[in-house]
Amino acid sequence: MITADDGVSLWTASSGMGPDLALAHGGPGLWDYLEPLAIELEPCATVHRWDQRGCGRSEDRGPYTVDRFVADMDAVRAASAADRWIVGGHSWGAVLALVYALRHPDRALGVLYIAGTGLAWARWRPLHHVEAKRRLG
Numbered sequence: 001m002i003t004a005d006d007g008v009s010l011w012t013a014s015s016g017m018g019p020d021l022a023l024a025h026g027g028p029g030l031w032d033y034l035e036p037l038a039i040e041l042e043p044c045a046t047v048h049r050w051d052q053r054g055c056g057r058s059e060d061r062g063p064y065t066v067d068r069f070v071a072d073m074d075a076v077r078a079a080s081a082a083d084r085w086i087v088g089g090h091s092w093g094a095v096l097a098l099v100y101a102l103r104h105p106d107r108a109l110g111v112l113y114i115a116g117t118g119l120a121w122a123r124w125r126p127l128h129h130v131e132a133k134r135r136l137g
Helices: 035-041 066-080 092-103 121-136
Strands: 012-016 020-024 046-050 085-090 108-114
Touching: 012 035, 012 066, 020 035, 020 066, 020 092, 035 046, 046 066, 066 085, 066 092, 085 092, 092 108
Parallel strands: 020 046, 020 085, 085 108
Antiparallel strands: 012 046
């Protein structure tokens, strides 16, 4: 358990070796399904998971805002002693990871965005093809 800057207790788990990677669950409220993915990532990353406030083994106390969840993510980073990390998540957690990276570019090495919402296919697909062609020569 760690304590967020507003006093809320958050359950955390860290495992693996390699670069630090935050892995935020979706939902909000679906805290118990990312352990198998974390185990798969352990050979190549130190995976940091936590139950978001109001979920699972963490304290159920608000506020329940994007700002607060992003601050909690940074509390997990600070408790892990990582200066910088890859921020990742699934669904709602992917949105939090993206917001975290935008607000803290000095702390985010990259973003692992798994099935998140808010990135319109029609907007990013053409850019993806341009970048793929550039990289392939």
